[in-house]
Amino acid sequence: MKRFLQVFRFEFANTAKNKIFIGLTAVLLAVITGVLFFPAVKGESDTEKPAEVTSLTVIDNTQAGCAEFLKAAMTGYDITVIDGDRDSAEKLVESGELDSAIVINSPLEYTYIVNNLGLYDTTSSVISDLLLTKYKNDYLVSAGLSQQELSELNASAVSAQSVVVGQDLTKSFFYTYIIILLLYMAVMIYGQTVAQSIVTEKSSKAMELLITGAGEKNLIFGKILGNGLAGLSQLVILLVWSAVCYRINLEYWEDNMVISSLFGMDAETIALAVLFFIPGFLLYAFLYGAASSLASKAEEVGTLTMPITFIMILAFLGTFAGISMNDPENTLLKALSYVPFSAPMAMFARLSMNLATPLQAAVSLVILIASVVLIGYAAVAIYKIGILMYGKPPKFNELIRALKNR
Amino acid sequence: MxxxxxxxxxxxxxxxxxxxxxxxxxxxxxxxxxxxxxxxxxxxxxxxxxxxxxxxxxxxxxxxxxxxxxxxxxxxxxxxxxxxxxxxxxxxxxxxxxxxxxxxxxxxxxxxxxxxxxxxxxxxxxxxxxxxxxxxxxxxxxxxxxxxxxxxxxxxxxxxxxxxxxxxxxxxxxxxxxxxxxxxxxxxxxxxxxxxxxxxxxxxxxxxxxxxxxxxxRSYPRNTLLIRCENPENLSLRLKDALGGIIESADAQNDAACITLVSEKDKKRLIETALSFESEIDEIKVMEPSLNEIFISYTEEQI
CATH class of the missing domain: 3.40.50.300 (P-loop containing nucleotide triphosphate hydrolases)
Known part of the structure; x- marks a missing residue:
């Protein structure tokens, strides 16, 4: 135990004192601060800017007062009425004298001439709606409706209200997604830190002295937990700082559904995330540790850990696909929530969206923890063999044979 | 310990x-x-x-x-x-x-x-x-x-x-x-x-x-003697002439005469004869194999 603590402390300090690690934390803190304070800074400069006015030129060939109707109805636009036809308008737009032009040929037909049509250009649909309204109004008036009846008709509206009786999935979806993404990134980054640190000791041949001093179990557990705690501390620092920044800028973010739902998470959800994160991290860290102990050089780590990274990506994509499906109670998500490699993400997702019972969560957690113990045991066995095996990484069947001969 | x-x-x-x-x-x-x-x-x-x-x-x-x-x-x-x-x-x-x-x-x-x-x-x-x-x-x-x-x-x-x-x-x-x-x-x-x-x-x-x-x-044969003196060639020739029967080989190496006897027992006789021939003898010693030679003889063929 004493030796484990020594390795643990050394590994924790090793990562926490690492300049790159500290630098990355500082950069992330700066980014978080920048993003969360952005609306406050931007808000002040925004108020001085006048609202933008789009200018629009209209050629009305109908004699039905369409241009006047548009001028009155389109308040955000600066409308100029000129004489001409489609050809002359096209030339004006082409030469750049006008940005755009509307040529109305009949009450229900017009041409919108524009140099470059933007993706978000709504002018055309606004004009279509207005011309249709005017046409209907004229028709109704000619059919004998009085002006008062007409305005009453136009003022009528449908009032609608949706009542969510169960869980509001739109809200929990965002924070669930963000937590899963965080989980995924953390496991990936810290798992690879463990892998790098193991191969460094092996390739620098410090291993022989370490084994005789500390023993393999203390080494691998100390390394994984030491690095894990360093990573967890980094996450906690980042999340606490984000929460502080959010509180300070609460007024700007309250209306943002994604951000406010993330920081509005209840303690229970946070506890669940941590509960599934820790075994999830350990599971992958053991796999990364075992795989990297077979590498003799840092360059080989990538190849050896690729299958693990691949599993991790599949688990993440599967979970993401599962929570994005129309039916949140789909079989994919349910199945993934029991597979240990994806359970930390998938079961957490189901829990945070209130789609799983406590019993289901407990079953998933038991499977996960049992897998961690099993994989941990196998990882220590592989690590014991791997760290003293120099040269080419062993093939899978060679490894199995070595494990049997142990 | x-x-x-x-x-x-x-x-x-x-x-x-x-x-x-x-x-x-x-x-x-x-x-x-x-x-x-x-x-x-x-x-x-x-x-x-x-x-x-x-x-x-x-x-x-x-x-x-x-x-x-x-x-x-x-x-x-x-x-x-x-x-x-x-x-x-x-x-x-x-x-x-x-x-x-x-x-x-x-x-x-x-x-x-x-x-x-x-x-x-x-x-x-x-x-x-x-x-x-x-x-x-x-x-x-x-x-x-x-x-x-x-x-x-x-x-x-x-x-x-x-x-x-x-x-x-x-x-x-x-x-x-x-x-x-x-x-x-x-x-x-x-x-x-x-x-x-x-x-x-x-x-x-x-x-x-x-x-x-x-x-x-010491377990190696101790029948070769090195006699360091001023004129080793001369000494080895004279010893060979005088003690032909008990000497297996005699030659000069660098600054010493190197005499191999048929039998270890004749060492005393060889030394006495050498001393009578040459008054300026610097050193007489039994030649031992070096560790290097022992090592090579035991490991030359990898088993």
Whole structure:
């Protein structure tokens, strides 16, 4: 135990004192601060800017007062009425004298001439709606409706209200997604830190002295937990700082559904995330540790850990696909929530969206923890063999044979 | 602390590396482990260190099964290895702590070793910035920082310049004087002869020759004499003429006449005759085989 603590402390300090690690934390803190304070800074400069006015030129060939109707109805636009036809308008737009032009040929037909049509250009649909309204109004008036009846008709509206009786999935979806993404990134980054640190000791041949001093179990557990705690501390620092920044800028973010739902998470959800994160991290860290102990050089780590990274990506994509499906109670998500490699993400997702019972969560957690113990045991066995095996990484069947001969 | 191994066997896969090795090293003595590359020296040392267990056989300390937790063994591995990016003292303290040393004792021991090895200037340097020889000094400090009773040195002198080699030699001599048990492997036979009372030559997973170096040398035929004098050619010719019947061969090597007798018993007669022929004799000695020659004769054919 004493030796484990020594390795643990050394590994924790090793990562926490690492300049790159500290630098990355500082950069992330700066980014978080920048993003969360952005609306406050931007808000002040925004108020001085006048609202933008789009200018629009209209050629009305109908004699039905369409241009006047548009001028009155389109308040955000600066409308100029000129004489001409489609050809002359096209030339004006082409030469750049006008940005755009509307040529109305009949009450229900017009041409919108524009140099470059933007993706978000709504002018055309606004004009279509207005011309249709005017046409209907004229028709109704000619059919004998009085002006008062007409305005009453136009003022009528449908009032609608949706009542969510169960869980509001739109809200929990965002924070669930963000937590899963965080989980995924953390496991990936810290798992690879463990892998790098193991191969460094092996390739620098410090291993022989370490084994005789500390023993393999203390080494691998100390390394994984030491690095894990360093990573967890980094996450906690980042999340606490984000929460502080959010509180300070609460007024700007309250209306943002994604951000406010993330920081509005209840303690229970946070506890669940941590509960599934820790075994999830350990599971992958053991796999990364075992795989990297077979590498003799840092360059080989990538190849050896690729299958693990691949599993991790599949688990993440599967979970993401599962929570994005129309039916949140789909079989994919349910199945993934029991597979240990994806359970930390998938079961957490189901829990945070209130789609799983406590019993289901407990079953998933038991499977996960049992897998961690099993994989941990196998990882220590592989690590014991791997760290003293120099040269080419062993093939899978060679490894199995070595494990049997142990 | 006496350390002995009995009937150690070890194989990796199909390859039998050690095949029944037994040897003993006593406190205050150095045991030289000799063998060609791949003879199994490092494997034997790793088994003694407990890096991996033997397939069969026992490692005993003072006649009892070794308990590596209560016993400090200093180890200088052949594959030198420390953390390249860490500061020297920082990692020495870590290794010492893993062996149960307090920080205070570790610092005290380290300082004494830094002093002896003339390496105090590198205390706070990152390891990778040091030269190979200086890195090896730090490696030796890591092996000795716990003040171990048993010291295992795998090729301690490889790659050292003569000045550093002499610093290392002094340390090894001091270890032996202080009653430590030293296991030692080297391809440089002069070092082995200098420190070791006993040797074990490994070949094919077995000890092909073991025991006290002096006794081993005495066990070789002692019928060749070297007589150093001013005119060795003349002396060897005259001896051959006078004692033809008892002399197998006689010739001159550098500054000495080299006379091989048919029988050892005639040594006295040869010496008396030589003294009567030549008044200016500087030295007469029985020619012994060098450790190098013994080593080659036992390991030339790899079993």
């Amino acid at each position: 006496d350390l002995s191994v009995y009937e150690i066997t070890k194989s990796f896969g199909e390859k039998q590396v050690l095949n029944g090795i037994s040897l003993e090293a006593r406190a205050g003595e150095a045991l030289g482990l000799l063998g060609r590359n791949g003879a199994g020296k490092t494997t034997l040392m790793r088994i003694i260190m407990g890096i991996f267990p033997p397939d069969s056989g026992r490692v005993l300390a003072n006649g009892q099964p070794i308990n590596r937790r209560s016993l400090n063994i200093g180890y200088l591995p052949e594959e030198r290895g420390l953390y390249p990016k860490k500061k020297v003292t920082e990692q020495l303290l870590y290794f010492a702590a893993l062996h149960g040393l307090s920080k205070k004792t570790a610092l005290k021991n380290a300082d004494a070793l830094f002093e002896k090895l003339d390496a105090a200037a590198y205390k706070n340097a990152r390891l990778e910035t040091l030269s190979k020889g200086n890195q090896q000094k730090i490696q030796l400090i890591a092996a000795l920082i716990t003040d171990p009773d048993i010291v295992i040195l795998d090729e301690p002198f490889s790659g050292l310049d003569p000045v550093n080699a002499s610093l290392f030699k002094n340390i090894v001599k001091e270890l032996i004087q202080n009653g430590k048990t030293v296991f030692f492997s080297s391809h440089q036979m002069n070092y082995v002869e200098e420190f070791c009372d006993n040797i074990a030559i490994l070949n094919g997973g077995k000890i092909v020759l073991g025991g006290n170096i002096k006794k081993i040398k």
